Amino acid sequence: MPADSTVTDERVREETLLARLMKRPELGAIAGLILVTIFFLFTANASMFTLSGIMNFLTPAAQLGILAIGASLLMIGGEFDLSIGSMVAFAGMIFGALVVNLGLPLIVAIPGTLIFAGMMGVVNGQLVIRTGLPSFIVTLAFLFILRGLSLVGLKYLTGGSTQLRGVRDAVGDDWLAPFFSGDAFTGLFAKLAEWGWIDTFKSGAPKVPGVPVEILWFIGIALFATWILLRTPAGNWIFAAGGDKNAASNSGVPVNRVKTTLFIVTACCAALVAIMTVIDAGSTDARRGFQKEFEAIIAAVIGGSLLTGGYGSAIGAFFGSIIFGMVVIGLTYTSIDQDWFQVFLGGMLLLAVIFNNVIRKRVTGER
């Protein structure tokens, strides 16, 4: 019997395509994104939605988003990692030390940094699994520990300063650098500018020299994570591990392996962001990534992930990060008094998630 014979059930009403789409957690956040976009279209300076304006708010959104996608996978798998913000500072320091103090090329320094971060992920994961303590408290301890070690390490490396400089000089024109910093498609954009398709300065150089590479990473990681979640056995295990640890383990899901892997992935996402920002800025300091763990969780939750695990999506975190990035940067384009920044940020976040919710319920007929 073919599988589709089930649809001839008299107990199922017809459902619109829209309703079917809105049921997916990954698409819920689109409504909020549209709302926020419309808001800014009306209130913000026109330059916000020029090409350079869009790149401008997408860059921080992308950096946050890479963290948020890692965090959302981990959240779906039923755990938290509060140490990712500190991991950005710590991995940045490690990377700086490898590149500046040891003078290693990127081909060694980047994997080295990722391995270091991955090892921290293993430590987090093993502690959570072995002790049975909530990951909240275990990774919280590492939030403090890694942040503190970054400070101590930087002072040691620099002989007293909290900023390690000279990364740009040290990286120089390493052939790997363009994959982790600067803009991609610069040739294309120069051509587009030549043809007059995009804005240029008087000099003829395009106003936007290219697409910042973090945006490409962001999109790539979002797609990859979505594929993993929805189209691989590993994705099924992540949902299962987060949905009910015992039930999953009783059904044969290697829950501990899944969770440890997720901790590693999250830590590596943080390290990746660290590498990109450190090369970009040419320096690193002890305050990098401050409170990013928090923002990453916010973005994941806006994107529809449940804090209790077992439900969510990477695409949701993708949209959530863009919403967050847009709101944070967007206010500056409006004429609203900047003192109201936090009120505005909170208000917009609340509006966006409520709107998501209302739209979803309306469309799918839930109550």
Next chain:
Amino acid sequence: MPADSTVTDERVREETLLARLMKRPELGAIAGLILVTIFFLFTANASMFTLSGIMNFLTPAAQLGILAIGASLLMIGGEFDLSIGSMVAFAGMIFGALVVNLGLPLIVAIPGTLIFAGMMGVVNGQLVIRTGLPSFIVTLAFLFILRGLSLVGLKYLTGGSTQLRGVRDAVGDDWLAPFFSGDAFTGLFAKLAEWGWIDTFKSGAPKVPGVPVEILWFIGIALFATWILLRTPAGNWIFAAGGDKNAASNSGVPVNRVKTTLFIVTACCAALVAIMTVIDAGSTDARRGFQKEFEAIIAAVIGGSLLTGGYGSAIGAFFGSIIFGMVVIGLTYTSIDQDWFQVFLGGMLLLAVIFNNVIRKRVTGER
């Protein structure tokens, strides 16, 4: 048949009193407290455990603890309130405005502030219940909104500064002030000093003029919350609402009423801390209570509350706050470099909770 006839079951092994006690969530945190105390006994300056030293670390512990007890009740009830830190600043501003700008006496200003806070609690609660959104995201919005409003409000009240001063002068010798600031039992302590039972300064004044009132509030609230949780129907409803919302509601627990009340209680705890610290400090600023929501949750989790709700205790939060307060202030009494503070804080927290856990499992024979 008397209830105790069940204990004659051949399928129950004898259990030590210790094992029975350690099974209670409220007592788990004691092991951690003992560990931390022993650590400081060995590493800290002897003055840490003099009367004045103890009062010194208990004061911040008490301020944190009042928040943490509120937060733990709410966590047991299955929700979060991330806005309590901002609420401290916001309620502080409201209180400052009532006392300084409007010149109201405490008997009006204090209830006024509490009502204001309570109303915010209602807003939080209703939003969570009506929209069905996770409280994490709703109260997060208020984290930003209240913090932002405090800034805007303070600037408005002071004509541009973010610091409102003059509370001490305005409160003056209001008869209610001693209940919310300063020290209690000063007469007793003066006598004790006279008799030479406690240390004095060269001037003959006791080194410790009395017990800071926040410590009394802290103890009182912890006892009251414990009584509510363990010995009243409301306590049972809180556990039920947090354990499984649907099951509780199906069994006839008024879940929404319970949750709203808990949001109000949490907000009022924050307002109470705000009132006490503002009178004590004589001023308030826009950064008061920064990240206190986080510390409150940490204290509650150290104390054995589950983030997922339905399990925990107020006494646990009590001990958790003391552990946290002790670690934070304790460093001052040691000769450890401040740069290592965060490493130290994280390490101690991790040690304390792991130790709690190991001891509990060892004693109760769980695995």
Next chain:
Amino acid sequence: TDIVVVSHGQANDPFWSVVKNGVEQAAKDTGVNVEYRSPETFDMVAMSQLIDAAVNQEPDGLVVSVPDADALGPSIKRAVAAGIPVITMNAGSDVSKSLGALLHVGQDEFTAGERAGEKLKEMGGKNGLCVNQEVGNVSLDQRCAGFAKGFGGQVKVLPTTNDPADIEAKVRAALQSDTSIDTVLALGAATAGEPSVKAVKALGEGGGKINVASFDLSPGFLKDVENGDAAFAIDQQQYLQGYLPVSFLALNAKYGLIPASNVASGPNLITKDKAAQVVDLSAKGIR
């Protein structure tokens, strides 16, 4: 001899890490035993508790910064009452005497902001942007307020998070949406100053047209000053704010010597010509 330093800035704050380095050097040079303590965020309540904790240990000297005299006053007075010599530093020059401190080393944030504002006005600025990465931290707010006063023209405060990428994007957004802005003052060199310079450069019209200045020093920002991408950095020589009080108190404990008046450690504008010399010291955490 034991001396305790309690400041309101965190150990990982680039500005305060320099103060701490000064403290440590002084301890080494004078051979006293020094503890440096600070709360984990700008938190006056926590800071007063740290002062209390220090007083309990009855040190031979106490160094404190006083951004909020109301909140910290009672604790400092308690120290004075206990017979501990107190020196205030960085913030609190106005209240130092009345709290019973021996003297004050440092410079007022407001005055420093004012000086910066005057200088930027001189450079032709009319429309300013004050990039504040920690709104509500009173000492940073005072820098902005001082700037506004000295600058005279229009000043907009831009509150940001602590993240360089956010700051860069927000400064760009501010400059894009209000093209009349010709002056940017950042309140911290590493966190806000460097991204501001990058934002201005990314607009492609940087260099001469928009002046960027910043409080405090960071090697990166000093390089920008040297290259002409930024106008100047405002240096409080905060190393002195750590070094001097400790050595004064050490001398006081040993010989009873103490200067008779306050010491002004700044402000000191680091412009293009001086930047090169300072970079190395800054990279070591001395300036």
Next chain:
Amino acid sequence: MEIETAFHHGAVAADAKPILEMRGIKKHFGNVIALAGVSFDIRPGECHCLLGDNGAGKSTFIKTMSGVHKPTEGEILFEDKPMNFSSPRDAMEAGIATVFQDLAMIPLMSVTRNFFMGREPTKGAGPFKRFDVARANEVCVEEMRNMGINLRGPDQAVGTLSGGERQTVAIARAVYFGAKVLILDEPTSALGVRQTSNVLATIDKVRKQGVGVVFISHNVRHAMAVGDRFTVLNRGKTLGTATRGEITPNELQDLMAGGQEMAQLEGSLGGTI
């Protein structure tokens, strides 16, 4: 098969006024039609069995009866007054006690706390009114014993009870608090022989006290043992109501399986079900 039991049946006047009447209840979940118009009533002192195949909509139906779901369409009359329960608490206060199929218990809480959840006994007065834990423990242990379960201790967490022990707690709780209508959704599914007979005896007992009992079961024998009327649901619709004596167990079994292939099934299993 013997179906004559020791219970007393048929004492309820067929024309007695229903306590609870449900008229044309429809319930949709998004695009799923769980109930497509079901009518049902329950009279005082009768045991009305609700039968039907898996997924027929029995649980959904009794959940609308007990205030968990709001019907998409249809009317609920309680003692002749139109009722609109907005929560299970409302239904409970009106006098409807329910044992849900998922039992509605909190695994982390103790047996006693679960037993009295929502209706805690108190002692003391005014601000000193408090949960009477001692009495609660006593009642709980006693009621469980009556159902055939000897608890180790009333403070054992429900999550560590066996399936049948847990189900017994839910039943004992509903029965203890009394009601005008008692709804039992597959109460005996996880119970042992002894516990089952206790539950059936209990149903008989409360029925005699004038309570209307709604009893859901897949076990024809259990239904036949205590039922006065039998309503069969099939795919969200009712197949009609039969009175005791009007219908044989085999006919009932046929109806419950949706009338489908029963002959064949009977053959292969030799009436063992």
Next chain:
Amino acid sequence: MEIETAFHHGAVAADAKPILEMRGIKKHFGNVIALAGVSFDIRPGECHCLLGDNGAGKSTFIKTMSGVHKPTEGEILFEDKPMNFSSPRDAMEAGIATVFQDLAMIPLMSVTRNFFMGREPTKGAGPFKRFDVARANEVCVEEMRNMGINLRGPDQAVGTLSGGERQTVAIARAVYFGAKVLILDEPTSALGVRQTSNVLATIDKVRKQGVGVVFISHNVRHAMAVGDRFTVLNRGKTLGTATRGEITPNELQDLMAGGQEMAQLEGSLGGTI
């Protein structure tokens, strides 16, 4: 009561080597003694019923068998080799499939995802190996239909299924993946008439293929219908094992109720259970 069924029994040589043997299993939870030394074995091609009162320890026992619990004491021999399963995944890989009493399903996940949880079918190779969702959906719908449940759609969340539908998913899953030992903990408790007969027929079918089946039930008829041997647990101890034919249903019923007051119960219910 008719207990002769259409099933074929007794084909297993009484001296066939057991696939799985449990010797003197003890299990303590803190101060609770759930199992006080139970021995048990299962031979290929037989259906061994595990019976007993509520709380006797049946579920705890099969959980040690399937790697969920580590026994406090005792030995597990799988195909004559001592085994020490450290997780259910190990047991599964050795060839033990289990339907747990709590079903081990994730409510928020779809039926298909639950069905294949832990053992997803893949297509493609190397880095492009992916979850074959289309085939999984097809298999899942098909297997459910074989058990007598027509799913609305394979992407319905398990949390929205009815109790019986959910139980059927768990059974279909365990059966589909085949095994050397199939453990079923009260698989028919929530099932309708038709679904129950399907499950019993399935047990018979897999037994014929040489699989050893452990079947837990409170229903004597179900046990008698398919069981070859019967082991009765009581309060954490075994009361012994009987072979089909050696014992009458009434004796079995007596044993299951712990031998207690059965006469009285029988009287009051007229053998309806």
